[in-house]
Amino acid sequence: MSTEAKPKAGLEDVVAASSAICFLDGDRGVLAYYGYDIHDLARGASFEEVCYLLWHGRLPNRAELGDLQSQLAAERPLPEALLRLMKQLPASDGMDMLRTLTSALGQYDPEVNDNSPQANYRKAVRLTARIASLVATYGRMKNGGGPIDPDPALGNAANFLYMLTGNRPSALSARAFDIALVLHADHELNASTFVARVAAATLTDLYSAVVGAIGALKGPLHGGANADVMRLLIEVGPEASPERIDEAIRGKLARKVKIPGFGHRVYRTEDPRATHLRRMSKELGEKAGNPRWFEMSRRIETLVTGEKKLYPNVDFYSASTYYTLGIDIDLFTPIFAVSRISGWTAHCLEQYANNRLIRPRTDYIGPTYPQTLLPLDQR
Ligand SMILES: CC(C)(COP(=O)(O)OP(=O)(O)OC[C@H]1O[C@@H](n2cnc3c(N)ncnc32)[C@H](O)[C@@H]1OP(=O)(O)O)[C@@H](O)C(=O)NCCC(=O)NCCS
DSSP states (O other): OOTTOOOOGGGTTOOOOOOSSEEEETTTTEEEETTEEHHHHHHHOOHHHHHHHHHHSSOOOHHHHHHHHHHHHHHOSOOHHHHHHHHHSOSOOHHHHHHHHHHHHHHTOTTTTOOSHHHHHHHHHHHHHHHHHHHHHHHHHHTTOOOOOOOTTSOHHHHHHHHHHSSOOOHHHHHHHHHHHHHHSOOTTOHHHHHHHHHHTTTOOHHHHHHHHHHHHTSTTTTTHHHHHHHHHHHHOTTOOHHHHHHHHHHHHHTTOOOTTBOOSSOSSOOHHHHHHHHHHHHHHHHHTOTHHHHHHHHHHHHHHHHHOOOBOHHHHHHHHHHHTTOOGGGHHHHHHHHHHHHHHHHHHHHHHTOOOOOOOOOOOSSOSOOOOOOGGGO
């Protein structure tokens, strides 16, 4: 390609698709799904309502919501073969499990290669229900418990916590988790969604596109950051004095170590999702009688924002929120996928509906052309 076209590293600010789903204004800190502000959705909508919005472009009425809830509940049970496969996997990372078993889910779906809009919609619902079941069941089995059948009377968030712990969650825990799912549902052309759209644009099946997205989400620069935040809090130590916390973080900044949960490619101000997660982390910590993780997080935020002008992103306060809910660190990034599957599938449905292969170019920086090919014994 000609040397005039030099993209910014990491495709910063490059517009790579037209989409009606997510509006993001990084300067003003605005995030909206189909025009609905994330703050309004976090206060007034459930995850299922948000799924409907992302898939249909409008909010459901009561009957439509009821239908979607029934469809999700009906799709939650996992094929027996998947449970057997999960038991056979070597001890692994939660995201490795999710990548492998989401791929396997496709092999047990008779509609896997039906790319009609109707089948793809059904698969979006199925994947959203089953990824939650996979993650909850994995978390339970990892702690030595047996799989728990989903409860069709519970919504997505409450059912996830029930399948994970075996106990029906309190209203506060269920709503906190529901809000976390709402906040993580979509985020424009983030790395994993871009992967999903590029794959869908080849007209491959929805499972293949989602497996690619899961692989991208695992990375520590993307969804993997939420687990790294909790590891950082534990490394610094819940007993650490404010001075010790500052010293530990300053030391990392001086060594140019990135602090997980801070910074963003698009936001130049506070990530609007962090506002809610900060509040939830505080409320849950106080309610549990253990505000320590929140207090440590707050101290780190003050320092990093003050010294580096970097703001917390979605991953920073989700770490202490999940940990206070009693969730294992290994499940943090898989839980991101439990929510983001709604956005991935919405973007794939949008891509399939108006498709053209996504095939960009590189800015070639290799040796001059042509090079002379010498025989093997002369090189
Ligand atoms: C999100 C992220 C990948 C965005 O990356 P990006 O747009 O490519 O920005 P860069 O990595 O080029 O960072 C720009 C500058 O800010 C610094 N910076 C960015 N995030 C930082 C962080 N979390 N801690 C410390 N410094 C950070 C970089 O070191 C760089 O400084 P420099 O110009 O002196 O070299 C990056 O901020 C990051 O790695 N954050 C930590 C991981 C994380 O929380 N990921 C989840 C994102 S939702």
